[in-house]
Amino acid sequence: MDISTLLDQAARKWPDAPALSDPGRGRRLTFLQLDQALTAFGQALERSGVGEGERVALLADAGIDYLIADYGCMASGRVRVPLDPALSPAELLAQLRDAGVALLLFSAQYADVAAGLAGEGIRCRALEALTEAPGTQLPARVAQPAQALASLNYTGGTTGVPKAVMHRHDSLCAVLQNIVMARGAVPGDVLLNVRPLWPIAAVAVLAHLLGGGQVVLGGRFDSKAFLGQLAQWRVAYSSLVPTQLLRLLRESGTAAAQLPYFKSLDIGAAALTGEVLEGAFSLFDGRTAVLYGMTEAPWSCYLPAAQMAALRHAGESAEGVVGRPLFATAMRIHSPDANGIGEILLAGPHVMAGYWQQPGLTGEVMVSGWLRSGDLGRLRADGQLEVLGRCKDIIRSGGKSVQPGEVEQALLSHGAVREAHVFGLADVEWGEEVCAVVVLEAGQVATADALAQHCRGLLSRYKVPRKVWFIDELPRSHYGKVQKKRLLELLGPVAG
Structure with missing residues (x-):
């Protein structure tokens, strides 16, 4: 399976249903319009001289144009390279050169950064120039090989040698399957996104679309506005990182919010303290879920809201508990001590293909088909994983x-x-x-x-x-x- 085929299938199932909405810019696309925009974007890359298999970097905010470029790269056989706008120009340049990008696409607020990168020999174009309304003559997109490279995701901090995680079409499709099965969203459910879309969040958004859901792009996270956004757009799902959640709790308190349409808030397990988990559980009236994964193996475990609530009603804090391995995930604990604690190893079709142009580093973390997560954990008696920290710590x-x-x-x-x-x-x-x-x-x-x-x-x-x-x-x-x-x-x- 490949990304292009999955998007084409979604457009055929729900052609007139709303797919993407960006209230701040007054834009909205149905599934058919989104699919057509992706095809047109691929044509624009072709006219720009960017061939299949070449890398296209994205330096832009979380808007509809970003997603057209992100999904359009993969659907047309190019490789997406999402960049962190918080990096310095020198750090961005190092990643762009490491990836050997054919083109950097930027949105207006990063025009000055792009101008500086262009001066260093990076070919840059305004994102909006390639995401204009599609014409009438749109050929059918061809399916991409499952083993073709789809994405380079830079990770590992902002210093040192750039390190890019390679995901192929088949591994991303396995990630998407894990998310769709874990969340259990149904057609029409609304997901509010207020997170940056790099390096892997755009894939979680895509999973919601592939289940027939609508995605509302809510702009930058605003702790004062977030609960109002959930109510206004009748949101069923959203996701926050721990720092955002902490700001929300400080702004809103922990009294249960009145959100009749809301089903679950997904929270990454990393650095989620008991205090923050307690506050989130109270604010969202038990509708909180925890996911565990990393860029190398996204969405490996999931603790749904109902299971989280069951643990807490049984008197557990649930801190560190991240649920059971998802459908495409194999997991084991390496060299457990007397308490069953050891390094978490992961395997499955959702795991990365390796690190871009770094076979030595790939060999260090990929051993006999298993990914060394670097995380410490143990399997509880009920089969759920408990994450306890980093091995290096x-x-x-x-x-x-x-x-x-x-x-x-x-x-x-x-x-x-x-x-x-x-x-x-x-x-x-x-x-x-x-x-x-x-x-x-x-x-x-x-x-x-x-x-x-x-x-x-x-x-x-x-x-x-x-x-x-x-x-x-x-x-x-x-x-x-x-x-x-x-x-x-x-x-x-x-x-x-």
Whole structure:
């Protein structure tokens, strides 16, 4: 199967049903109009001298034109290369050169950035010039080979050598199947998108379309407007990253919102704290779901809202629980310890083909058909996966292993602690020493000694933090992960 065929099938099933809506720009496309726009976009690439198999980079906001280009590249046999607009020009240039792009398409707000990249030899064109209304003569699109490269997704942070995940048509189709089966959306259901569409979010949006749903592009996330958008457009599904969700909770509180049409909010499992999960469950009246995956293997596990609610009604916090492997996913725990904890390995048709032009790195993470996730986890007795942190974050202190998540949970059980982040710092005697950064609840007071004493009642002595710092807010990425480099900069010489 390939992306072009799936889009063609959707247009035949629901030709006159609304597919994409962009209220901010007053635009709307039916499924047939979207399909025609994709074909016309492929023709525009042909006229621009971009051949099949060549890479087309996208530097644009989350609008209809972006999706026409994103899906149009894949449907016409080109390779999409979505870019993070937050990167510096130098970082963008490194990725563009690494991918060997034939063309960079940009929207108006990135015109200055594109001009600078053009000065470095990158061929650039305004996105809108290739997404004009299609003409009357539109040939049928041909199906693409299942093994053909469809997407390069740059990942792994903003520094160092660029690293692009390769997805072929068949792996993306397996991802789409996982999402469609997991969400259970029906034709007519509305999905509100307020997330950037790179590197893989556009694929989740596509899955909703392939189930006959309508996608409303709500622009940039606005914590003051989000609940109103859900009500106004009778939204059934939406998705937020943890940082967005935290802002929403601070703006709206946790009283249950009146959303009669809403079915579920999807939240990525990474960096989802118990406090945020608790607030989301309350605000959305139990209609929250958790997904687990990574760019290399998107949508590998899913905990639907009903199962999340069942866990919480049974008295569990559900923190770290991400559900069972989805239809196309195989999973196992590598070298589990006495508690069943080990590295999560993933396999299946949805897993990447490898890293672009980096066979050595591919060989390090792809072993005998299994993807080394780098995540620590265990399988519960009920078959659900519990994610416990990153393997590289394990602290080796005095010859023993300390899992930061376990120490963080001990700190969070103290009534004065709102957030905690535990990490290791080099130490001559111990190899690494356990350190913690704590954010206190408003109006609460605690000392490092008091928190250490609290942890001694819950943890083995070697796991108790030897150093504790107090700060007002943890520095987090867009996806909610604590940024250790920024954190150490905040702590200054005392953490050196």
